[in-house]
Amino acid sequence: MPTSAAPNLRLGSAPDSWGVWFPEDDRQLPYAQFLDELASSGYEWLELGPYGYLPTDPAVLADELAKRGLKVSGGTVFGNLHRPEQYEATVDLVGKVAALTASQGAQHVVFIPPLFRDEKTDAVNDVVEWDADQWKTVHATANRIGKRMFEEHGVQIAVHPHADTQICTQAQIETFLDGTDSRYVSLCLDTGHVAYGGGDNLDLIARYAERIGYVHIKQMDPEILRQVRDERLGFGEAVKRGVCVEPPQGVPNPADIVAALSGLDAELFVIVEQDLYPCEPDVPLPIARRTREYLNGCGLGARHQQR
Numbered sequence: 133m134p135t136s137a138a139p140n141l142r143l144g145s146a147p148d149s150w151g152v153w154f155p156e157d158d159r160q161l162p163y164a165q166f167l168d169e170l171a172s173s174g175y176e177w178l179e180l181g182p183y184g185y186l187p188t189d190p191a192v193l194a195d196e197l198a199k200r201g202l203k204v205s206g207g208t209v210f211g212n213l214h215r216p217e218q219y220e221a222t223v224d225l226v227g228k229v230a231a232l233t234a235s236q237g238a239q240h241v242v243f244i245p246p247l248f249r250d251e252k253t254d255a256v257n258d259v260v261e262w263d264a265d266q267w268k269t270v271h272a273t274a275n276r277i278g279k280r281m282f283e284e285h286g287v288q289i290a291v292h293p294h295a296d297t298q299i300c301t302q303a304q305i306e307t308f309l310d311g312t313d314s315r316y317v318s319l320c321l322d323t324g325h326v327a328y329g330g331g332d333n334l335d336l337i338a339r340y341a342e343r344i345g346y347v348h349i350k351q352m353d354p355e356i357l358r359q360v361r362d363e364r365l366g367f368g369e370a371v372k373r374g375v376c377v378e379p380p381q382g383v384p385n386p387a388d389i390v391a392a393l394s395g396l397d398a399e400l401f402v403i404v405e406q407d408l409y410p411c412e413p414d415v416p417l418p419i420a421r422r423t424r425e426y427l428n429g430c431g432l433g434a435r436h437q438q439r
Contacts, residue, residue, distance in 0.1 A: 240346050
């Protein structure tokens with residue numbers, strides 16, 4: 133395997149790339165199979181995925197990871213920012229994820245606003261745009277949660293733009309970043325979701341370099357993105373149609389992303405996320421291997437050899 137051309141970037145993957153969206157679901161792989169396949173496909177780092185999918189006992193989780201030679205890059209959590217009445221419940225869940233993440237030596241928690249569509253039915257169940265007052269609440273809540281998680285657990289919240297959320301388009305991402313405190317809140321640059329929302333990844337990297345704390349690298353199929361716009365599809369339906377594709381089949385170009393990120397004065401985790409829910413159990417592993425090999429060829433390193 134060639135030496136990484138981007139020594140400041142660490143490549144990993146996530147349960148999402150194995151079709152895991154929920155803590156429990158009969159259409160998902162058992163967690164042990166996910167961990168086995170993650171290790172065998174050549175990855176060293178992993179994101180924890182939905183809280184409760186992997187063991188939440190720190191000792192059990194550490195043992196499961198250690199025997200496979202795996203390390204944690206960060207945790208993942210969905211949390212509401214625009215409804216004050218949900219603050220305490222959100223902080224409670226984020227705190228659990230932050231504590232588990234920190235227990236494994238990681239310092240990043242990817243924070244995703246809840247989708248305004250149901251993830252299984254695509255029914256709209258919340259506002260699709262925040263007004264000025266809601267944005268003020270979002271900014272204040274994100275700063276408050278970020279500060280608390282940093283002080284209590286030593287982690288930084290990395291807010292993740294996502295399809296079918298109110299932080300998805302370029303303008304929405306910029307509005308969020310411009311109103312939050314860089315000491316406690318960073319951006320998880322998800323290259324696929326930025327493209328989904330019509331944004332420009334390279335522009336965000338250039339203009340908001342100091343805010344990027346974590347990266348999800350994925351690609352979207354341009355034809356299905358057209359269908360999303362023309363047919364007003366929800367993200368769940370778009371995923372079923374195969375909107376998330378393995379490189380180099382979609383946008384943006386991973387090589388361009390790696391080149392831009394390699395020029396930043398920061399060490400970053402770059403985590404593969406190819407949304408596959410639901411999928412057959414034999415689908416993810418060969419995709420994971422091919423994706424890792426392709427990204428290695430772009431200068432983004434992984435293990436020195438496969439197991």
